[in-house]
Amino acid sequence: MIEGYSEEEFGITVHAHVRPAKPISSIKLLKGRHKELGEIRRALFAKGRHMSPMSI
Structure with missing residues (x-):
C-alpha cells in the first residue's frame, strides 16, 4: 500500500481518477x-488500404 493511505482511502482516490x-x-x-x-489516418485516405486490429 502507499504510505499515508489506508486501503479504503487508496481505493477511493484511485476510483476518483481511474474509470x-x-x-x-x-x-x-x-x-x-x-x-x-x-497510421489510421494514412490508411483512411490511401486507396486500397485498410486497418486490421493487429496494426493498431
Whole structure:
C-alpha cells in the first residue's frame, strides 16, 4: 500500500481518477496514441488500404 493511505482511502482516490468502465470524459485524457492515429489516418485516405486490429 502507499504510505499515508489506508486501503479504503487508496481505493477511493484511485476510483476518483481511474474509470476503465466509463467513457472518456475529456479530450485531454487522450494521450499516447499519436503513432496509431497517424497510421489510421494514412490508411483512411490511401486507396486500397485498410486497418486490421493487429496494426493498431
